[in-house]
Protein backbone atom coordinates (compact mmCIF):
# COMPACT_ATOMS: atom_id res chain seq x y z
CA UNK A 1 0.00 0.00 0.00
CA UNK A 2 1.33 3.44 -0.83
CA UNK A 3 2.58 5.87 1.79
CA UNK A 4 -0.19 8.31 0.76
CA UNK A 5 -2.95 5.75 1.29
CA UNK A 6 -1.40 4.68 4.58
CA UNK A 7 -1.33 8.22 5.95
CA UNK A 8 -4.83 8.91 4.59
CA UNK A 9 -6.17 5.88 6.42
CA UNK A 10 -4.47 6.90 9.63
CA UNK A 11 -5.87 10.43 9.39
CA UNK A 12 -9.33 9.02 8.76
CA UNK A 13 -9.15 6.91 11.88
CA UNK A 14 -7.29 8.64 14.69
CA UNK A 15 -4.88 11.24 13.28
CA UNK A 16 -1.46 11.78 14.80
CA UNK A 17 -0.67 9.73 17.88
CA UNK A 18 -0.03 11.52 21.16
CA UNK A 19 3.55 11.69 22.32
CA UNK A 20 2.83 10.43 25.80
CA UNK A 21 -0.25 9.07 27.46
CA UNK A 22 0.16 8.76 31.22
CA UNK A 23 -2.33 6.98 33.42
CA UNK A 24 -3.23 8.61 36.73
CA UNK A 25 -0.55 7.91 39.34
CA UNK A 26 -3.08 6.52 41.80
CA UNK A 27 -3.18 3.38 39.67
CA UNK A 28 0.44 2.70 40.62
CA UNK A 29 0.44 0.48 43.70
CA UNK A 30 3.38 -0.87 45.64
CA UNK A 31 2.26 -4.49 45.81
CA UNK A 32 5.62 -6.09 46.45
CA UNK A 33 7.85 -3.50 48.14
CA UNK A 34 10.98 -5.64 47.93
CA UNK A 35 10.65 -6.39 44.26
CA UNK A 36 12.90 -5.22 41.46
CA UNK A 37 11.59 -2.23 39.50
CA UNK A 38 12.70 -0.99 36.10
CA UNK A 39 14.65 2.21 36.25
CA UNK A 40 12.57 4.79 34.45
CA UNK A 41 9.10 6.02 33.68
CA UNK A 42 9.44 5.46 29.94
CA UNK A 43 6.98 8.06 28.72
CA UNK A 44 8.85 10.43 26.44
CA UNK A 45 11.90 9.98 24.26
CA UNK A 46 12.69 6.61 25.75
CA UNK A 47 15.38 4.41 24.34
CA UNK A 48 13.70 1.19 23.28
CA UNK A 49 15.43 -1.91 21.94
CA UNK A 50 13.13 -4.33 20.11
CA UNK A 51 14.38 -7.90 19.69
CA UNK A 52 12.93 -9.33 16.48
CA UNK A 53 12.35 -7.57 13.18
CA UNK A 54 9.51 -9.80 12.01
CA UNK A 55 5.90 -8.69 11.57
CA UNK A 56 5.21 -7.87 15.19
CA UNK A 57 8.65 -6.57 16.21
CA UNK A 58 8.68 -4.16 13.24
CA UNK A 59 5.09 -3.14 13.85
CA UNK A 60 5.65 -2.29 17.51
CA UNK A 61 8.93 -0.54 16.66
CA UNK A 62 6.92 1.58 14.23
CA UNK A 63 4.20 2.27 16.81
CA UNK A 64 6.75 3.55 19.33
CA UNK A 65 8.90 5.32 16.73
CA UNK A 66 5.76 7.18 15.62
CA UNK A 67 5.71 9.03 18.94
CA UNK A 68 9.39 9.82 18.74
CA UNK A 69 10.84 7.32 21.10
CA UNK A 70 14.36 6.39 20.06
CA UNK A 71 13.83 2.88 18.80
CA UNK A 72 16.47 0.30 17.96
CA UNK A 73 15.35 -2.89 16.27
CA UNK A 74 17.64 -5.92 16.48
CA UNK A 75 17.54 -8.31 13.51
CA UNK A 76 19.41 -11.55 12.88
CA UNK A 77 19.78 -10.84 9.19
CA UNK A 78 22.60 -8.46 8.18
CA UNK A 79 20.90 -7.75 4.85
CA UNK A 80 17.73 -6.65 6.63
CA UNK A 81 19.69 -4.31 8.93
CA UNK A 82 21.45 -2.61 6.02
CA UNK A 83 18.32 -2.37 3.88
CA UNK A 84 16.25 -1.00 6.75
CA UNK A 85 18.74 1.71 7.68
CA UNK A 86 19.05 2.84 4.06
CA UNK A 87 15.37 2.79 3.04
CA UNK A 88 13.39 2.77 6.32
CA UNK A 89 11.60 -0.29 4.98
CA UNK A 90 11.66 -3.90 6.10
CA UNK A 91 12.46 -6.03 3.04
CA UNK A 92 10.91 -9.21 4.51
CA UNK A 93 7.86 -8.19 6.58
CA UNK A 94 5.24 -5.40 6.29
CA UNK A 95 6.99 -4.53 3.06
CA UNK A 96 4.51 -1.77 2.09
CA UNK A 97 5.09 0.17 5.27
CA UNK A 98 7.45 3.12 5.48
CA UNK A 99 8.93 3.26 8.98
CA UNK A 100 9.54 6.42 11.01
CA UNK A 101 13.05 7.88 10.86
CA UNK A 102 13.34 7.41 14.64
CA UNK A 103 14.07 3.67 14.19
CA UNK A 104 17.56 2.26 13.66
CA UNK A 105 18.13 -1.40 12.88
CA UNK A 106 20.99 -3.11 14.74
CA UNK A 107 22.50 -6.59 14.37
CA UNK A 108 23.15 -9.28 13.45
CA UNK A 109 25.49 -9.38 16.48
CA UNK A 110 23.69 -9.15 19.79
CA UNK A 111 23.99 -5.71 21.43
CA UNK A 112 26.69 -5.55 24.14
CA UNK A 113 26.26 -4.67 27.82
CA UNK A 114 27.07 -0.99 27.32
CA UNK A 115 24.32 -0.70 24.71
CA UNK A 116 21.80 -2.57 26.90
CA UNK A 117 22.72 -0.38 29.89
CA UNK A 118 21.68 2.66 27.89
CA UNK A 119 18.19 1.30 27.12
CA UNK A 120 15.02 2.22 29.04
CA UNK A 121 12.96 -0.59 27.51
CA UNK A 122 13.69 -4.04 26.08
CA UNK A 123 10.84 -5.41 24.00
CA UNK A 124 10.97 -9.10 22.99
CA UNK A 125 9.10 -9.96 19.78
CA UNK A 126 10.69 -13.26 18.86
CA UNK A 127 8.96 -16.64 18.76
CA UNK A 128 8.72 -18.48 22.08
CA UNK A 129 10.93 -21.38 20.97
CA UNK A 130 13.96 -19.04 20.59
CA UNK A 131 13.46 -16.95 23.70
CA UNK A 132 15.45 -19.08 26.17
CA UNK A 133 18.61 -18.90 24.08
CA UNK A 134 18.24 -15.13 23.60
CA UNK A 135 17.66 -14.47 27.32
CA UNK A 136 20.56 -16.71 28.37
CA UNK A 137 22.81 -14.68 26.13
CA UNK A 138 21.45 -11.39 27.45
CA UNK A 139 21.43 -12.20 31.17
CA UNK A 140 25.03 -11.03 31.87
CA UNK A 141 24.06 -7.63 30.41
CA UNK A 142 21.05 -7.17 32.70
CA UNK A 143 21.66 -5.27 35.90
CA UNK A 144 18.81 -5.45 38.45
CA UNK A 145 19.85 -2.03 39.85
CA UNK A 146 19.58 -0.48 36.41
CA UNK A 147 16.89 -2.67 34.86
CA UNK A 148 15.11 -1.57 31.70
CA UNK A 149 11.37 -2.15 31.46
CA UNK A 150 11.05 -5.70 30.06
CA UNK A 151 8.12 -6.42 27.74
CA UNK A 152 7.22 -9.73 26.08
CA UNK A 153 4.69 -10.13 23.24
CA UNK A 154 5.23 -13.73 22.10
CA UNK A 155 2.28 -16.15 22.35
CA UNK A 156 3.41 -19.69 22.89
CA UNK A 157 4.50 -22.59 25.09
CA UNK A 158 8.06 -23.91 24.94
CA UNK A 159 8.48 -27.37 23.43
CA UNK A 160 10.11 -29.91 25.76
CA UNK A 161 9.64 -27.95 29.01
CA UNK A 162 5.98 -26.88 28.46
CA UNK A 163 7.10 -23.58 30.00
CA UNK A 164 5.30 -20.26 29.67
CA UNK A 165 7.50 -17.24 29.01
CA UNK A 166 7.35 -16.28 32.71
CA UNK A 167 9.09 -19.55 33.54
CA UNK A 168 11.65 -19.14 30.74
CA UNK A 169 12.52 -15.71 32.18
CA UNK A 170 12.72 -17.12 35.72
CA UNK A 171 15.02 -19.95 34.55
CA UNK A 172 17.35 -17.72 32.58
CA UNK A 173 17.26 -14.38 34.42
CA UNK A 174 16.03 -15.29 37.91
CA UNK A 175 12.74 -14.74 39.78
CA UNK A 176 13.18 -11.02 40.48
CA UNK A 177 13.47 -10.17 36.81
CA UNK A 178 10.57 -12.51 35.94
CA UNK A 179 8.34 -10.78 38.49
CA UNK A 180 9.17 -7.40 36.96
CA UNK A 181 8.46 -8.61 33.39
CA UNK A 182 5.38 -7.38 31.55
CA UNK A 183 3.30 -9.20 28.95
CA UNK A 184 1.17 -7.82 26.14
CA UNK A 185 -1.45 -9.95 24.43
CA UNK A 186 -4.73 -9.44 22.60
CA UNK A 187 -6.33 -9.15 19.17
CA UNK A 188 -3.63 -7.29 17.27
CA UNK A 189 -2.68 -8.04 13.69
CA UNK A 190 0.59 -6.24 12.91
CA UNK A 191 -0.59 -5.15 9.47
CA UNK A 192 -3.60 -3.33 10.98
CA UNK A 193 -1.61 -1.64 13.75
CA UNK A 194 0.75 0.02 11.25
CA UNK A 195 -2.36 1.47 9.55
CA UNK A 196 -3.40 2.85 12.96
CA UNK A 197 -6.58 0.82 12.87
CA UNK A 198 -8.32 0.78 16.29
CA UNK A 199 -6.73 -1.98 18.40
CA UNK A 200 -6.89 -2.98 22.07
CA UNK A 201 -4.62 -5.24 24.10
CA UNK A 202 -4.25 -6.58 27.63
CA UNK A 203 -1.09 -5.78 29.58
CA UNK A 204 -0.25 -7.90 32.64
CA UNK A 205 2.55 -8.29 35.15
CA UNK A 206 3.00 -9.52 38.71
CA UNK A 207 4.27 -6.00 39.39
CA UNK A 208 1.38 -3.70 38.59
CA UNK A 209 3.67 -0.68 38.50
CA UNK A 210 5.54 -2.25 35.57
CA UNK A 211 2.28 -3.05 33.74
CA UNK A 212 1.23 0.58 34.17
CA UNK A 213 4.57 1.77 32.77
CA UNK A 214 4.08 -0.49 29.74
CA UNK A 215 0.56 0.84 29.29
CA UNK A 216 1.84 4.43 29.46
CA UNK A 217 4.45 3.62 26.83
CA UNK A 218 2.06 2.02 24.33
CA UNK A 219 -1.35 3.56 24.96
CA UNK A 220 -2.74 5.70 22.13
CA UNK A 221 -6.28 6.50 20.98
CA UNK A 222 -5.80 3.87 18.25
CA UNK A 223 -3.96 1.39 20.52
CA UNK A 224 -5.76 1.07 23.82
CA UNK A 225 -4.13 -0.88 26.65
CA UNK A 226 -6.01 -2.48 29.56
CA UNK A 227 -3.94 -3.44 32.60
CA UNK A 228 -4.33 -6.66 34.63
CA UNK A 229 -2.60 -8.77 37.25
CA UNK A 230 -2.85 -12.31 35.87
CA UNK A 231 0.19 -12.78 33.62
CA UNK A 232 -0.21 -16.56 33.73
CA UNK A 233 -3.81 -16.36 32.45
CA UNK A 234 -2.81 -13.79 29.86
CA UNK A 235 0.04 -15.95 28.58
CA UNK A 236 -2.13 -19.07 28.48
CA UNK A 237 -4.81 -17.15 26.58
CA UNK A 238 -2.36 -16.05 23.89
CA UNK A 239 -0.84 -19.51 23.51
CA UNK A 240 -4.12 -21.47 23.57
CA UNK A 241 -6.06 -19.29 21.14
CA UNK A 242 -3.51 -20.19 18.45
CA UNK A 243 -4.45 -23.88 18.77
CA UNK A 244 -8.16 -23.10 18.31
CA UNK A 245 -7.35 -20.78 15.38
CA UNK A 246 -5.81 -23.84 13.69
CA UNK A 247 -9.01 -25.81 14.44
CA UNK A 248 -11.20 -23.04 13.05
CA UNK A 249 -9.13 -22.74 9.88
CA UNK A 250 -9.32 -26.51 9.47
CA UNK A 251 -13.11 -26.44 9.72
CA UNK A 252 -13.36 -23.63 7.13
CA UNK A 253 -10.85 -25.42 4.89
CA UNK A 254 -13.00 -28.55 5.00
CA UNK A 255 -15.96 -26.48 3.80
CA UNK A 256 -17.90 -26.23 7.04
CA UNK A 257 -19.69 -22.90 7.41
CA UNK A 258 -20.49 -20.19 9.95
CA UNK A 259 -22.31 -22.36 12.51
CA UNK A 260 -19.29 -24.65 12.74
CA UNK A 261 -16.86 -21.73 13.19
CA UNK A 262 -19.05 -20.22 15.93
CA UNK A 263 -19.10 -23.64 17.63
CA UNK A 264 -15.32 -23.90 17.55
CA UNK A 265 -14.86 -20.37 18.92
CA UNK A 266 -17.30 -20.95 21.76
CA UNK A 267 -16.29 -24.50 22.63
CA UNK A 268 -12.67 -23.36 22.27
CA UNK A 269 -13.27 -20.61 24.82
CA UNK A 270 -14.80 -23.18 27.13
CA UNK A 271 -11.74 -25.48 26.75
CA UNK A 272 -9.34 -22.54 27.26
CA UNK A 273 -11.17 -21.53 30.44
CA UNK A 274 -11.16 -25.09 31.78
CA UNK A 275 -7.45 -25.58 31.05
CA UNK A 276 -6.58 -22.15 32.46
CA UNK A 277 -8.61 -22.61 35.64
CA UNK A 278 -7.09 -26.02 36.35
CA UNK A 279 -3.65 -24.52 35.64
CA UNK A 280 -4.24 -21.87 38.33
CA UNK A 281 -5.19 -18.79 36.29
CA UNK A 282 -8.32 -16.74 36.81
CA UNK A 283 -11.20 -17.93 34.58
CA UNK A 284 -12.14 -14.27 34.07
CA UNK A 285 -8.89 -13.56 32.21
CA UNK A 286 -10.16 -15.74 29.34
CA UNK A 287 -13.10 -13.36 28.91
CA UNK A 288 -10.75 -10.46 28.20
CA UNK A 289 -8.95 -9.15 25.13
CA UNK A 290 -6.14 -11.70 25.40
CA UNK A 291 -8.69 -14.51 25.67
CA UNK A 292 -11.97 -14.32 23.79
CA UNK A 293 -10.86 -11.14 21.96
CA UNK A 294 -7.86 -12.74 20.30
CA UNK A 295 -9.64 -16.08 19.93
CA UNK A 296 -12.40 -14.42 17.95
CA UNK A 297 -9.91 -12.50 15.77
CA UNK A 298 -7.68 -15.39 14.84
CA UNK A 299 -10.46 -17.96 14.43
CA UNK A 300 -12.23 -15.78 11.90
CA UNK A 301 -9.56 -14.22 9.70
CA UNK A 302 -7.33 -15.53 6.95
CA UNK A 303 -4.84 -12.85 8.09
CA UNK A 304 -4.04 -15.22 10.96
CA UNK A 305 -1.13 -17.54 10.24
CA UNK A 306 -2.51 -20.16 12.62
CA UNK A 307 -5.92 -20.06 10.94
CA UNK A 308 -4.11 -20.32 7.58
CA UNK A 309 -2.19 -23.43 8.69
CA UNK A 310 -5.51 -25.05 9.68
CA UNK A 311 -7.25 -23.94 6.49
CA UNK A 312 -4.53 -25.41 4.28
CA UNK A 313 -4.59 -28.65 6.30
CA UNK A 314 -8.36 -28.80 5.82
CA UNK A 315 -7.83 -28.42 2.09
CA UNK A 316 -5.53 -31.41 2.10
CA UNK A 317 -2.01 -29.92 2.18
CA UNK A 318 0.75 -31.54 4.23
CA UNK A 319 1.97 -29.76 7.37
CA UNK A 320 5.62 -29.75 6.24
CA UNK A 321 4.72 -28.09 2.96
CA UNK A 322 2.58 -25.50 4.71
CA UNK A 323 5.30 -24.57 7.21
CA UNK A 324 7.96 -24.44 4.49
CA UNK A 325 5.95 -21.92 2.48
CA UNK A 326 4.18 -19.90 5.22
CA UNK A 327 6.98 -17.29 5.39
CA UNK A 328 6.30 -16.40 9.01
CA UNK A 329 5.83 -18.15 12.34
CA UNK A 330 2.57 -19.89 13.35
CA UNK A 331 3.24 -20.33 17.08
CA UNK A 332 0.21 -22.61 17.51
CA UNK A 333 1.88 -25.53 15.75
CA UNK A 334 4.72 -26.08 18.24
CA UNK A 335 2.55 -24.84 21.11
CA UNK A 336 0.05 -27.65 20.50
CA UNK A 337 2.69 -30.12 21.77
CA UNK A 338 2.96 -28.31 25.11
CA UNK A 339 -0.80 -27.86 25.34
CA UNK A 340 -1.30 -31.62 24.90
CA UNK A 341 1.15 -32.32 27.77
CA UNK A 342 -0.53 -29.75 30.00
CA UNK A 343 -4.02 -31.18 29.28
CA UNK A 344 -2.78 -34.68 30.15
CA UNK A 345 -1.10 -33.49 33.35
CA UNK A 346 -4.19 -31.59 34.48
CA UNK A 347 -6.56 -34.41 33.51
CA UNK A 348 -9.06 -32.00 31.95
CA UNK A 349 -11.24 -32.53 28.88
CA UNK A 350 -10.15 -30.52 25.83
CA UNK A 351 -11.26 -32.58 22.82
CA UNK A 352 -10.72 -29.86 20.19
CA UNK A 353 -7.12 -29.22 21.28
CA UNK A 354 -6.49 -32.97 21.33
CA UNK A 355 -7.92 -33.32 17.82
CA UNK A 356 -5.58 -30.55 16.56
CA UNK A 357 -2.63 -32.43 18.09
CA UNK A 358 -3.67 -35.69 16.39
CA UNK A 359 -3.94 -34.02 12.99
CA UNK A 360 -0.65 -32.09 13.32
CA UNK A 361 1.54 -34.81 14.82
CA UNK A 362 -0.12 -38.21 14.49
CA UNK A 363 -1.16 -37.96 10.86
CA UNK A 364 -4.90 -38.10 11.60
CA UNK A 365 -7.06 -37.14 8.64
CA UNK A 366 -8.89 -33.84 9.26
CA UNK A 367 -12.27 -35.39 8.30
CA UNK A 368 -11.75 -38.26 10.76
CA UNK A 369 -10.88 -35.77 13.49
CA UNK A 370 -14.12 -33.85 12.87
CA UNK A 371 -16.14 -37.09 12.76
CA UNK A 372 -14.73 -38.21 16.12
CA UNK A 373 -15.47 -34.82 17.67
CA UNK A 374 -19.04 -34.84 16.39
CA UNK A 375 -19.65 -38.33 17.80
CA UNK A 376 -18.72 -37.39 21.38
CA UNK A 377 -21.59 -37.95 23.85
CA UNK A 378 -23.53 -34.93 25.18
CA UNK A 379 -22.03 -33.10 28.14
CA UNK A 380 -22.64 -30.10 30.36
CA UNK A 381 -21.88 -26.86 28.57
CA UNK A 382 -19.31 -25.65 31.12
CA UNK A 383 -17.93 -27.46 34.13
CA UNK A 384 -15.10 -25.51 35.69
CA UNK A 385 -12.61 -27.80 37.46
CA UNK A 386 -11.45 -27.01 40.99
CA UNK A 387 -8.52 -24.59 40.94
CA UNK A 388 -5.88 -27.16 41.78
CA UNK A 389 -3.42 -24.87 40.05
CA UNK A 390 -0.47 -27.27 40.26
CA UNK A 391 1.44 -25.74 37.32
CA UNK A 392 0.83 -22.17 38.53
CA UNK A 393 1.82 -23.23 42.06
CA UNK A 394 5.12 -24.64 40.77
CA UNK A 395 5.73 -21.48 38.80
CA UNK A 396 4.91 -19.22 41.74
CA UNK A 397 7.29 -21.26 43.94
CA UNK A 398 9.99 -20.70 41.35
CA UNK A 399 9.25 -16.97 41.52
CA UNK A 400 9.41 -17.04 45.33
CA UNK A 401 5.77 -15.96 45.55
CA UNK A 402 5.06 -18.34 48.42
CA UNK A 403 2.78 -15.83 50.16
CA UNK A 404 0.25 -16.36 47.35
CA UNK A 405 0.08 -20.12 47.83
CA UNK A 406 -2.27 -20.15 50.82
CA UNK A 407 -5.26 -18.46 49.21
CA UNK A 408 -8.12 -20.34 47.57
CA UNK A 409 -7.66 -18.32 44.39
CA UNK A 410 -4.02 -18.19 43.44
CA UNK A 411 -4.15 -15.32 41.01
CA UNK A 412 -6.43 -12.37 40.51
Ligand SMILES: NC(=O)c1ccc[n+]([C@@H]2O[C@H](COP(=O)([O-])OP(=O)(O)OC[C@H]3O[C@@H](n4cnc5c(N)ncnc54)[C@H](O)[C@@H]3O)[C@@H](O)[C@H]2O)c1
Nearest residue numbers: 052053054055056057125126130154155188189190328329
Ligand atom coordinates in the same frame (compact mmCIF):
# COMPACT_ATOMS: atom_id res chain seq x y z
N1 LIG B 1 2.22 -10.85 13.73
C1 LIG B 1 1.29 -10.46 14.60
O1 LIG B 1 0.31 -9.82 14.21
C2 LIG B 1 1.46 -10.77 16.07
C3 LIG B 1 0.60 -10.14 16.95
C4 LIG B 1 0.73 -10.39 18.30
C5 LIG B 1 1.71 -11.26 18.76
N2 LIG B 1 2.54 -11.87 17.88
C6 LIG B 1 3.56 -12.77 18.43
O2 LIG B 1 4.84 -12.18 18.28
C7 LIG B 1 5.83 -13.21 18.13
C8 LIG B 1 6.64 -12.91 16.89
O3 LIG B 1 5.75 -13.00 15.79
P1 LIG B 1 5.99 -12.31 14.40
O4 LIG B 1 4.67 -12.12 13.79
O5 LIG B 1 6.88 -11.13 14.51
O6 LIG B 1 6.76 -13.50 13.66
P2 LIG B 1 7.57 -13.44 12.29
O7 LIG B 1 7.64 -14.80 11.76
O8 LIG B 1 7.01 -12.36 11.44
O9 LIG B 1 9.02 -12.96 12.75
C9 LIG B 1 9.79 -13.74 13.61
C10 LIG B 1 11.03 -12.97 14.03
O10 LIG B 1 11.78 -13.80 14.89
C11 LIG B 1 13.13 -13.90 14.40
N3 LIG B 1 13.70 -15.18 14.71
C12 LIG B 1 13.49 -16.35 14.07
N4 LIG B 1 14.29 -17.29 14.58
C13 LIG B 1 14.99 -16.72 15.59
C14 LIG B 1 15.99 -17.18 16.49
N5 LIG B 1 16.44 -18.43 16.46
N6 LIG B 1 16.47 -16.30 17.39
C15 LIG B 1 16.05 -15.03 17.42
N7 LIG B 1 15.12 -14.54 16.57
C16 LIG B 1 14.62 -15.38 15.69
C17 LIG B 1 12.99 -13.71 12.89
O11 LIG B 1 14.22 -13.30 12.34
C18 LIG B 1 11.93 -12.62 12.84
O12 LIG B 1 12.51 -11.35 13.07
C19 LIG B 1 5.06 -14.54 18.06
O13 LIG B 1 5.06 -15.14 19.30
C20 LIG B 1 3.64 -14.10 17.70
O14 LIG B 1 2.68 -15.02 18.19
C21 LIG B 1 2.45 -11.64 16.54
Ligand SMILES: O=P(O)(O)OC[C@H](O)CO
Nearest residue numbers: 186187188189304305306
Ligand atom coordinates in the same frame (compact mmCIF):
# COMPACT_ATOMS: atom_id res chain seq x y z
O1 LIG C 1 -1.10 -14.66 12.68
P1 LIG C 1 -1.35 -15.30 14.03
O2 LIG C 1 -2.29 -16.45 13.97
O3 LIG C 1 -0.03 -15.61 14.70
O4 LIG C 1 -2.06 -14.20 14.92
C1 LIG C 1 -1.40 -12.99 15.18
C2 LIG C 1 -1.82 -12.40 16.49
O5 LIG C 1 -1.68 -13.32 17.54
C3 LIG C 1 -3.19 -11.81 16.45
O6 LIG C 1 -3.51 -11.20 17.67
